[in-house]
Amino acid sequence: MEHLVVTMLTADEDQLNTPAWTMSYKIVSGDDQQMFSVSSKPNKQGAIIRTVKPLDFEKRHEHLLLVTVDNDNPFSTPLRIYTASVTVRVKDENEAPVFRPGERIISKPEDLPAGTELVTYSATDPDTERKQTVKYKIGSDPAGWLLIDSQTGLITVRSSMDRESDFVQDGKYTALILAVDDDDDIPATGTGTLHS
Structure with missing residues (x-):
């Protein structure tokens, strides 16, 4: 079952509702077990990170994800790619014997x-x-x-x-x-x- 981890807001100064204004997101490190997914908000001006597999406190207390954001429309010249770090702390739940x-x-x-x-x-x-x-x-x-x-x-x-x-x-x-x-x-x- 998927659970929402965080919604991240981004901003783009290009003209509204053009291909240059929308963005896509990617988890580039910290998710070697593929426990998380990242998708764009409906307006493409933010990222939504969710769990896609159950997290286990006994196996790992914390996940440090590195997320990149890039224009959907490629830049005419190479520009710096922006990143954000997301720390996911796993809550310890009481599990049945x-x-x-x-x-x-x-x-x-x-x-x-x-x-x-x-x-x-x-x-x-x-x-x-x-x-x-x-x-x-x-x-x-x-x-x-x-x-x-x-x-x-x-x-x-x-x-x-x-x-x-x-x-x-x-x-x-x-x-x-x-x-x-x-x-x-x-x-x-x-x-x-x-x-x-």
Whole structure:
């Protein structure tokens, strides 16, 4: 999704609405990953810079772009090309923890006693610049068969599992596991799916 970064104003002293009056713009350095686009304002008297790819604070905090402006109608003699520097500071957003894989399949017998360890299903937090703690909880456990350690993501048997239960569909029992960070007023939550 594109986002507006900045609108830059320019001025040309040639006669209004002639080819010599309109200008075009180009990013000539600072955009090696092609994260930005530059276009002319509708009246051609300014540049609009937008993002064309998502910016990632963890990868790069700042982008320094060098933009040139040139007449659409070539000059009769070579003249100096004007440039402008644009510093784009990337805002750090709280991102949800990520389970890898997003879906995990385990195979266990149905008659395991309560307290039996099934699997540790943990997530990583992409916010490497923040001091956050990820905690785990069950998002959906239709039959109430599971417990999770909020600190480690270790999932254990809470009550005896039954393969003939109505909650088992096509031979699979599905539970949703949540990983929640604690950095913002509104914590970010990642979801993983566990099939057994």
